[in-house]
Amino acid sequence: MTILHIDSSITGENSVSRIVSQAIIDRLAEAQPGIPVIRRDLASAPLPHLTLDALGDTSVLDEFLAADTVVIGAPMYNFTLPSQLKAWIDRIVVAGKTFRYTAEGPEGLAKGKRVIVALARGGFYSDEARIALEHLESYLRSVFAFIGIEAEFVMADGVSIGPEQRQAAIDQALGQTRQLAA
Numbered sequence: 046m047t048i049l050h051i052d053s054s055i056t057g058e059n060s061v062s063r064i065v066s067q068a069i070i071d072r073l074a075e076a077q078p079g080i081p082v083i084r085r086d087l088a089s090a091p092l093p094h095l096t097l098d099a100l101g102d103t104s105v106l107d108e109f110l111a112a113d114t115v116v117i118g119a120p121m122y123n124f125t126l127p128s129q130l131k132a133w134i135d136r137i138v139v140a141g142k143t144f145r146y147t148a149e150g151p152e153g154l155a156k157g158k159r160v161i162v163a164l165a166r167g168g169f170y171s172d173e174a175r176i177a178l179e180h181l182e183s184y185l186r187s188v189f190a191f192i193g194i195e196a197e198f199v200m201a202d203g204v205s206i207g208p209e210q211r212q213a214a215i216d217q218a219l220g221q222t223r224q225l226a227a
């Protein structure tokens with residue numbers, strides 16, 4: 046059993062998604078003491094954009110496939126995911142490895158893995174006027190579903206509205222981590 050811990054926020058210690066993703070890791074480690082945690086920080090060690098030459102390097106895919114649980118810190122930048130995280134997604138969504146096309150349509154091949162996303166967004170995206178701008182949660186939900194995984198989400202929303210809302214969002218998200226099934 047292995048956990049893969051991914052972060053992608055560029056804001057270091059001030060990062061809400063990092064605080065929440067670490068809390069999720071702590072919760073999982075509490076439930077399974079001694080479980081190995083593999084760390085991949087996409088801000089301090091960014092992956093280059095995917096290129097034709099890079100297609101043959103399966104090290105990031107292999108690391109993903111070897112993990113039973115994957116915890117991802119995902120901040121919203123310009124209504125979607127950081128390009129650092131997109132570069133990682135580009136390496137794990139691979140035909141013949143994590144999905145395949147069949148006569149009945151696409152089939153996810155990464156079934157059985159648990160993915161938990163710590164999402165941090167500056168605003169709120171639940172009302173109809175703003176939902177069309179939301180391309181982070183919707184994208185990650187869809188891309189993991191495509192490879193056969195129903196991702197779980199812990200949300201910290203409205204963190205740019207002011208310090209009180211930021212703290213309330215963090216507290217709420219940390220409370221949610223305690224509700225996660227072991």
Ligand SMILES: Cc1cc2nc3c(=O)[nH]c(=O)nc-3n(C[C@H](O)[C@H](O)[C@H](O)COP(=O)(O)O)c2cc1C
Nearest residue numbers: 054056060061062120121122123124165166167168
């Ligand atoms: C470059 C940049 C772009 C951002 N774009 C958005 C945005 O489009 N929508 C939004 O609601 N918040 C936006 N924010 C606010 C972040 O989503 C918010 O600060 C969140 O906490 C980021 O996660 P982090 O704290 O883990 O870095 C942006 C922040 C940065 C630094």
